Amino acid sequence: MLSTSPHQELEVDAPEHWAGTAPVRILSPDGSVVGDPDVGLSDERLRELLRLMIRARRLDRECMALQRQGQLTVYPPFEGQEAAQIGSASALGSDDWAFPTFRELAAAIVRGVDPVQYLWYHRGTWHGGPYDPRATRFGPICVPVATQLCHAVGVAMGLKMDGTTACALGYFGDGSASEGDFHEAANLAAVFSAPAVLFCQNNGWAISVPTSQQTAGEIWQRAEGLGFPGVRVDGNDVLAVYRVTSEAVARARRGDGPTLIEALTYRLGPHTTADDASRYRDEGDVERWRTYDPIDRYRTWLVAAGHADLDFVASCEEEAAQWVSEVRAGVIATEPPPAEWMFDWVYAAPPDILDRERTEALGG
Numbered sequence: 001m002l003s004t005s006p007h008q009e010l011e012v013d014a015p016e017h018w019a020g021t022a023p024v025r026i027l028s029p030d031g032s033v034v035g036d037p038d039v040g041l042s043d044e045r046l047r048e049l050l051r052l053m054i055r056a057r058r059l060d061r062e063c064m065a066l067q068r069q070g071q072l073t074v075y076p077p078f079e080g081q082e083a084a085q086i087g088s089a090s091a092l093g094s095d096d097w098a099f100p101t102f103r104e105l106a107a108a109i110v111r112g113v114d115p116v117q118y119l120w121y122h123r124g125t126w127h128g129g130p131y132d133p134r135a136t137r138f139g140p141i142c143v144p145v146a147t148q149l150c151h152a153v154g155v156a157m158g159l160k161m162d163g164t165t166a167c168a169l170g171y172f173g174d175g176s177a178s179e180g181d182f183h184e185a186a187n188l189a190a191v192f193s194a195p196a197v198l199f200c201q202n203n204g205w206a207i208s209v210p211t212s213q214q215t216a217g218e219i220w221q222r223a224e225g226l227g228f229p230g231v232r233v234d235g236n237d238v239l240a241v242y243r244v245t246s247e248a249v250a251r252a253r254r255g256d257g258p259t260l261i262e263a264l265t266y267r268l269g270p271h272t273t274a275d276d277a278s279r280y281r282d283e284g285d286v287e288r289w290r291t292y293d294p295i296d297r298y299r300t301w302l303v304a305a306g307h308a309d310l311d312f313v314a315s316c317e318e319e320a321a322q323w324v325s326e327v328r329a330g331v332i333a334t335e336p337p338p339a340e341w342m343f344d345w346v347y348a349a350p351p352d353i354l355d356r357e358r359t360e361a362l363g364g
């Protein structure tokens with residue numbers, strides 16, 4: 001039992017190793033093993049985690065380049081957060097839902113979202129619904145911070161009312177944890193025992209505000225006050241992230257309610273391509289976090305433990321390079337939609353000013 005509420009006889013069933021303040025960790029930054037590495041995945045699925053992380057990083061860097069070349073309007077990079085996103089998204093089943101922020105392209109890849117369609121959002125080709133969220137159960141890209149947690153908890157409650165055993169995972173950041181929507185969603189999830197996983201990627205920053213100026217306490221510990229378990233995990237350790245998320249998903253499926261996960265990670269890049277992070281942070285911190293690289297750590301272990309060889313690693317790199325060049329070509333080939341779509345589907349009876357603008361823009 002991790003916590004009890006003094007007001008209700010609320011018993012919380014959570015894995016023993018969630019207790020304590022040290023983050024759950026299986027692999028050290030140098031790839032050595034400090035926890036049980038058997039997370040219940042076959043060799044093939046263990047290799048898949050590496051393959052996906054390599055793909056994700058290549059794609060993220062390509063997106064930065066595409067933005068600098070004028071092919072994307074703005075882009076929020078996730079470099080450094082690959083393990084947090086891929087470990088967590090890989091723990092979901094196809095019936096589960098995920099609700100992203102604007103920085104979860106790596107999680108989107110795991111869910112099977114078409115990356116070209118995803119990037120239409122950043123190309124400014126569509127107003128915000130580029131892919132069909134129902135097809136992969138991956139919610140729309142969500143910029144108003146923490147609002148997606150309300151969607152996640154609402155869907156989780158719906159999945160429960162429908163009598164399914166599926167759950168909904170909502171991603172959010174350290175900065176989003178200060179929003180009312182976080183508290184409201186978390187409290188509602190607790191009171192209704194919703195099958196929800198609230199997954200915080202504490203990447204050290206909310207644009208230029210460091211976590212130390214965001215909260216005086218620990219984000220994962222807020223769960224206890226709301227009556228459900230919270231757990232802190234090394235967010236750069238893909239195995240540990242997979243394990244705690246799987247456990248949270250299992251709790252949700254059993255009907256034991258929500259879990260708050262705080263994955264400690266780091267945003268190696270700028271907030272977005274519109275941000276110059278050198279104006280507010282020390283390059284030394286970035287260099288230090290590079291030594292905690294999630295991909296290096298996992299690859300080192302995977303090869304040392306005999307789950308993969310160097311040929312496999314090389315094939316992942318080659319395959320990712322090819323895949324990313326196809327995504328690039330798909331993005332560049334995407335033409336803007338017809339200009340009249342800007343005016344359609346807003347008003348049944350458009351006001352005069354919109355009619356005038358329509359005539360001005362389209363001619364005739």
Ligand SMILES: Cc1ncc(C[n+]2csc(CCOP(=O)(O)OP(=O)(O)O)c2C)c(N)n1
Nearest residue numbers: 103143144145173174175176203205206207
């Ligand atoms: C409701 C709302 N307020 C402000 C913003 C502007 N904004 C965009 S991202 C961001 C910081 C988010 O930080 P965090 O939740 O830590 O996520 P990260 O960017 O680190 O992934 C802010 C304040 C917004 N998008 N939505």
Ligand SMILES: [Mg+2]
Nearest residue numbers: 173174205206
């Ligand atoms: Mg953040």
